[in-house]
Amino acid sequence: MTLLEWQNKILIIDMGFRFPEEDMPGIDFIIPNIAYLKGREKDVVGLLITHGHYDHIGAIPYLIGKIDPKLPIYASALAKGIITKRQDDFSQQGKLNVETVKNGSRVELGPFKIEFFRQNHNIPDNLGLVINTPVGNIVHTSDFKFDETPVNDLPTDFSKLKEIASRRVLLLMADSTGAENEGHSLSEQTISANLEEIFQKSKGRVIAATFSSLINRVQQLITISEKHGRRVFIEGFSMRTNVEISRNLGYIKFKKGTLVQSKDIAKYPDEKITVICTGAQGEGQASLMRIANREHQFIRLKKGDAVIFSSSVIPGNEKTVQVLKDEILRQKTTVYHYKMMDIHAGGHAQIEELKQMISIMKPDFFMPIHGQYSMMAAHGEIAESVGMNEKNVVVVENGQVVALTRKTIEIEKEVIPSYYVMVDGLGIGDVGEIVLRDRQTLAKDGMFVIIAVIDRQTGKIKGSPDIISRGFVYLRESQELLDQTRKKVIGIVSQATGSEGIVNWAYIKDEIRNKVGQYLYTKTQRRPMILPVVIEV
């Protein structure tokens, strides 16, 4: 999410989410921090959406209501379709106010005059932005790549890019995701050719897994299947939803009869079957995982099947994908993945394309956007390598503020709030550092609750302290450890309550926590979370 501000009018670009890090168990995703907009909701003039991927639209249902449920949103037809469909999951919210825009559309919002232009990516209907502001033109590339032979899309329109450049670009904000990759991204035509080769070789079923958001790849697989007389089975909820939306809007096309329901798969011979499914990242509940684990209702793997992983592996998923691939190979199928041949192209411009974009736009100032810090830093260096002055390039992170004038660009000293806002179930931002740290501790060595009921009259423990422990040791085989712990607790309490005077329960709890903690660590070298409960009766 990016904010542009001019004299108290604020324009928002994109509203996506990102997935949590490994040390954030239970978190569904992380959404933009909009604390800066608090009290300024009515200053927001609109939300521009570049394309329909979740890292650009995913936070809308969580944030739009906090800004203005009726805020005008501008999105392409496909992006609008995906946004609207998703809104069904948030039925308590009203209808969104989405206006459809397309290549060439112009919109005026407060001091900002926006023109949308077509950019290639791996989803159709992706739009770059030319934003005319009182200080000059800002060009926002959206996620993009150059492709002169795309699939399911028009080739990059370089003359349009040059026309935009001719109006003079004050600031270029460009996608950095591919800035660490040499050369030029692969054309989708190359991918098609390689996929076709696999189809030609395969005598059995072809099972192709990819992202459900990779609409153009799905179209490729359908087209090739039709060419080879194969029926297509779409597996996975999100895949089916996206195919349906895209089909209704005309972004995915297939012949009558091509799509078949999966319950009918047994009716067709293997060599006439293509399965397009989710799960190329090894996601636990996705179709490919269920197929591999023999949990799918209709599909079991067998010798002769060809399984295609038509996607790269998102960092962090490598191990899971390896486990999935192993499981598939054990079933004697043939596996094709992107390291073996070019059956996946990323959607992002690589170094040579990024140079070209900067060279075309010739901006006064340059700001890398999208991707990890290392990618933006690399993109900054790319800008310098094509002649930009270091002082005209700003590499910034979430929360930083850039002041732009006709002649200058500067990173401000003050930052705006950008701490993580985490979504977990229905909770938005209620899981903070404390809850997360507790989850990490619980995950590592489990927990250990000690319940001591103390007789108010005698100051003695009644009966034996109760112990509830989970995730620490296997209790049935640890009776000795538990017995010793109980004795320790009885000792601690009787020592603390033995003498006359007022009993300090907080002190007793601390003593139990520390001494039992120490004892358990000595015995096991584990540190479960220890929770003493003292009940006075």
Added chain:
Amino acid sequence: MTLLEWQNKILIIDMGFRFPEEDMPGIDFIIPNIAYLKGREKDVVGLLITHGHYDHIGAIPYLIGKIDPKLPIYASALAKGIITKRQDDFSQQGKLNVETVKNGSRVELGPFKIEFFRQNHNIPDNLGLVINTPVGNIVHTSDFKFDETPVNDLPTDFSKLKEIASRRVLLLMADSTGAENEGHSLSEQTISANLEEIFQKSKGRVIAATFSSLINRVQQLITISEKHGRRVFIEGFSMRTNVEISRNLGYIKFKKGTLVQSKDIAKYPDEKITVICTGAQGEGQASLMRIANREHQFIRLKKGDAVIFSSSVIPGNEKTVQVLKDEILRQKTTVYHYKMMDIHAGGHAQIEELKQMISIMKPDFFMPIHGQYSMMAAHGEIAESVGMNEKNVVVVENGQVVALTRKTIEIEKEVIPSYYVMVDGLGIGDVGEIVLRDRQTLAKDGMFVIIAVIDRQTGKIKGSPDIISRGFVYLRESQELLDQTRKKVIGIVSQATGSEGIVNWAYIKDEIRNKVGQYLYTKTQRRPMILPVVIEV
């Protein structure tokens, strides 16, 4: 770990550990399952160690005592040094019985006659095995690669390999780790040249991170540093330990005065400093992480520093390494990593080398070893591609048993126990599926303990139920939720104990667990682990 068995005599090859998967929080590592050896300890004739990496020696302290604390272990000088040093951490155990072997050593153990031969890898003193058995010769490659221009080691001795082959190889067991990588592994000479280029360019300090077990890489970095007049600072406990062991045994050499203590780093100009440290995988407590996070006692990053990641990224660590790299780049240093230039070579033969090994050995039978299933499967296909018959190639996994005769090889139907044995602190194998599942649940949504004290006389709850929750919601901001839950619990108890008759405490607990669970899910869409405690007074 591999077992060879002939008429009740068992020979063990290697005894390593592996690191846990992502869904095994708190687990330190996984060690081989030796249930098969139970009751047969005295049949074991010895343990052969191929080299000193932890995935080949790491489980010795955990398992040797269960087999025979005095079992003869055969290892090269360096491997012995590392094994013996590690044993210091297990002071309650006696001295190990390790005999030093080297290239050309011969040992006879029961029916097995073993000859050790030199193999290149990324640690010196790596030994392949020729095992003469009553049915024929088995060749075990150890981890290996072919390198005609290695660093700190002799070039591959192809004539020796041919001599071994000339004795006829019944079974070849070969390292599969590189079986999915095209071509030939890089020679360490190439790596040296590229590292040297970085040293030449760098005007400031060079900070090179790698695995502490990559002894040869450490030697390379020392040699280049000496050439450029740089002092060397070794950072990280395991790095220092391994350098010390290797130096004492003559496997790492440096001039007098090259090595300097880190507290003296301020005494030298930046261009005369090389830091060699641990942490290239983003390990939380390793030196590079502490340097990047400004937690290192003596070293802070600054502009002009060059940080080299001289290692590949182990699958599963990509995200952590990205975060570390970003943090380093923010401090305006230059970062070099293996995707930018060849500054790391794996220690494993790639497809062309693997073909060559099989072609030299011309074994009757072939068994891929080491690596993931997909790598062993690929290695099996490599064997077939150089002419081996499919039926003479066996791809097996942990727990499978292969019957080998002079004329046949066959995978037996029966398997031996191979379930994971997990080490967590002092516990070996005591963390099983139940404990692990609890940890996963606790990590995801935390826990929720409800303590109800019930008056035996009235069947009513005394006071208000206590609630202890961690990792679920931020309690201070959830008073309403907690109050409602308490009311629910009071209602459940009074309903269950209201009528006459015997009170079923188990039923009450179940009711609390289910109804409170449901209630919390409705309100939060989270499923904490609910633990009801009912105390009767």
